[in-house]
Amino acid sequence: MTAVGETTSAAPAARKSGFRPDVQGLRAIAVAFVVLYHSGVSWLSGGFVGVDVFFVISGFLITTHLLESLESTGRIAFGSFYAKRARRILPASLLVGILTVLVAWVWMPPLLMKEVARGAVAAALYVPNMLFAVEGTDYLAETSPSVFQHYWSLGIEEQFYLFWPAVLALGFWLCRRSERRLLLLAAALVLASFVLCVSLMNVSQPWVFFSLPTRAWELGAGALAAFLMRSGARWLRAPRTGVLSWVGLGLLLVVGLVYTETTPFPGYTAALPVLATVLLIIGGAAPGRLNANGLLSRRPFQFVGAISYSLYLVHWPLQVIPQVAVGQDDPLPLWLRLGLGAVSVPLAWLLFRFVERPVISWPTLRSRSQLWTGAAALATSAVLIATAGGSYYLTSATGETATDQAAGEETQLEKDPAGTGYVPENLTPALEEAEADNPTIYTDDCHRSQDSTDSSGCQVGENEDAPVVFLFGDSHAASWYPALAELAEQGRIRLDTNTKSSCPSVEVPLQLEGVPYTECDTWRDGVIDRINSEQPDLVLLANYGAVRPDLRSGGDFASRWQDGTASTIEAIDGPTVDVLADVPDQGETSAVCLSNHLEDTAQCAVDRAEAFDPAVTEAERAAAESAGARYVDLTPYLCNDRMCPPIIGNVLVYRDGHHLTTRFSRLMAEPLGEEIEASLE
Incomplete structure (x- = not known):
């Protein structure tokens, strides 16, 4: 590594960024992993590591551009950098967020709209990862995920983009404009983040999974690859170095096939997909035909890689909303989930073609002060917040009891209960209070x-x-x-x-x-x-x-x-x-189901044969x-010979899917x- 102003024997290509088809193809693999995993493809049980691949790629590309700026001008144009990032990330994410809220309002049970609104506001404020960390969300669990849960990775990247340029600029000044010393500083920060990630796994896995300090090392690994690619090391220019890309590709496929939801993650296990991605990036830059570029540069990889960001945004709501609409106790068949994954591809292309790509180079924003981009981003975020708040308000205003029935009979506990066929006016606890009961x-x-x-x-x-x-x-x-x-x-x-x-x-x-x-x-x-x-x-x-x-x-x-x-x-x-x-295990939260079936609670009753293993x-x-x-065995007070009703008399039986209410x-x-x-x- 050389300081700015010193001579170097590195080839120009080693120090200048440019479009890399292999990295575009790597994006395609990453998003394919995620989409197939979320579509229920069981043999790709580790497909969730696709997000980690994206982190490494982002860290590599961003750091490359920032180092070029430091080399050429000795400074980072923060306003220009943040404006470009905002035009690249926010238009598509905020539009998908608005549309997600509207579709959820139409199709999802009313009681879930509070959760939808909370996720939308967190996404609009660029802190969705912190919301899920606070809530203790298990990303790998199969139960009732938020429609905005996939925005957690955007929160990580946005927060990284906020701090990383300042870290590099300050470090460059402290290191007296030497990239070599700056590399050592960056490596120390990456190592600290990795140690924090591993050590806190035994304390709180959700915080490790969703927080920037414990995930920054993955983007930092890409940053270190950027430093390395600029070093001019001779072995980087050797054709045999291209073999590393095949090693990385093989390792990534093994991880995707072997990792499962029971794998402790991220922790030390995240090092394998991160290392695989770094090897792919390094090997892909080597000259000759020994690398994997011939495969990754093919047209299908380039197409999917180009729309990968939009595809990541749209695929998740397509999986979650239909499943929640039919009920968590009635899993969608694999063919339908795969079909929804396939439908996300043309939708992603439309989003890429008419939103993502045009706004990046929109003359109205590029030719004006960066403040215009910031103002547009804030305005769109405000629209998302307003949409979320409005949908929640309208849902709450519709009421949570049946319209043609008044109060239910006061509960008289007896065996073989028939259950109440509607949500009565005097239900206790009320549906909206069930979760906290x-x-x-x-x-x-x-x-x-x-x-x-x-x-x-x-x-x-x-x-x-x-x-x-x-x-x-x-x-x-x-x-x-x-x-x-x-x-x-x-x-x-x-x-x-x-x-x-x-x-x-x-x-x-x-x-x-x-x-x-x-x-x-x-x-x-x-x-x-x-x-x-x-x-x-x-x-x-x-x-x-x-x-x-x-x-x-x-x-x-x-x-x-x-x-x-x-x-x-x-x-x-x-x-x-x-x-x-x-x-009895109801299979899903009774109150959520009942909010969608106020007049017919039998739709939310579980068959007795299915309520127990x-x-x-x-x-x-x-x-x-x-x-x-x-x-x-007190089951006769909870179920009759056919079903286990969610409401008996005027009392809600379950506060979720398998805990009794206090009442x-x-x-x-x-x-x-x-x-x-x-x-x-």
């Missing part, structure tokens, strides 16, 4: 968070003569707290709560966000030790018995669950143990019986109390 165990800090190992429990009830009941399990156990608290307030029991998020009392080793959930194991062992020490009258186990993709090792889930349940029961020495059957249910029952525990849980106090008394006889 958590038991007070959460606000009282008695329900342990995922990072807690506190096994001390919380006590409710003042009748010293009442039997002591330990509630032990995950959030499904917590949803039974209102019923048990009611019994404690009546003096029938003394309650000791021991619940923890995503941590069943069943002894199975789990992963949480891609890393071993050791806090769960520690907490579970601590609770069992306290049970054996304090010897309560009854231990009530309650857990979410759904098939878990986060088990640390494979095997049949039902068998693992049976063994784990039996192991926990056998570890409890002395007290009586009851295993409480799990509640028979293998897991029988495994849990068998474990209880074999280990000397009692299996308590309905409290109604279950009497039948649960009868079962407890029977166990203690």
Whole structure:
């Protein structure tokens, strides 16, 4: 690396940027990975790494241009740089954002429009990645993603573009105009970001996934490739260096085929797709025919690469909105998802042809002060915010109860409930309040968070003569707290709560966000030790018995669950143990579905045969019986012989897809109390 003003033996092509067909072809591979992955192509289980490829490419191209500016003028024209970036990125993204809000308003359940509006505002303010980090979004999960979730990567790039030019300009000045020293500074920053990324994976995977400080190293890797390409090193000009592009291409394909949603990501595993992309960039610049340029320069790759940005923007809403419209419990068939992915190609071409490409060179903006570009960007962002706010307001104004029915009957709990066929005026909790209808165990800090190992429990009830009941399990156990608290307030029991998020009392080793959930194991062992020490009258186990993709090792889930349940029961020495059957799984959030079917709630009821996994249910029952525990099944109060209704009387049963509302849980106090008394006889 040479300082500005020094002579160099590097060929001009090594120091000057220009159109590279191989990089365009690499864009095509990246966006194809993402689109096929989101379209449900199971064999491309690691297709999500396409975004990482985009990061490296962006870092390489941007840094190349910035270094050229520093070399030729000794400075960076910040106004011109940001104006060009705004014309390149914002018109297409903001237009797609506006159209997405409008289509969502027409097709998506009204209760989801608040989430849509929140995502749109975050996108308009260029911080969608921060929104998803705060919400703890799992990008690789398959449940109800936001229609703006794909904007997270735009947020990363926009924030990188905001800071990186200043970092290079300041560093160039501090390094006395030496690219060699500037390279060392950039490398140190990239290394720091990578270390932060890897070290925080055990703390918060969503923040690592969505935040700039933990993702900047990927763009920085592209930046280091830009420094390297300008170094004039002889080996870069050797034809055999082109083989690196084939190595990179092969490595990228392996990652796409081998990585899955259970792969800890980003962390150290992101280094492989990043390295593969760097190798492709370096090898593609080598002379001769040993590189992969002959493949990547072919017309199909060039076409898809040209529209890759627009394709990335439009493909995601096409996948998400139809799925949400029909309901998450009715997955779209693969052929339809692939068809939606295919439809996104011509739509992306239209967006590229009539929006993305024309605005980049729009004379009205290019010939005027950069302030005009900034003003246009702010105005368009304001339109997106206004559209989001207006759609949410109009949706809220339509109401959340059936129009031709008034109040529902006050709930009288009984077996084989028929359910209420409409959303009544006196529904409790209201649909818009369902999500937040958590038991007070959460606000009282008695329900342990995922990072807690506190096994001390919380006590409710003042009748010293009442039997002591330990509630032990995950959030499904917590949803039974209102019923048990009611019994404690009546003096029938003394309650000791021991619940923890995503941590069943069943002894199975789990992963949480891609890393071993050791806090769960520690907490579970601590609770069992306290049970054996304090010897309560009854231990009530309650857990979410759904098939878990986060088990640390494979095997049949039902068998693992049976063994784990039996192991926990056998570890409890002395007290009586009851295993409480799990509640029906609705498959999707009841309130969301009901907001779209106010007059016909049967559309949101789940068939009883589909509400439970028979293998897991029988495994849990068998474990209880074999280990000397009692299996308590209150399903008859939640389901009739055909279905499990979402509304019984005037009470909403579920706050999401598989947790009871506080109100309905409290109604279950009497039948649960009868079962407890029977166990203690």
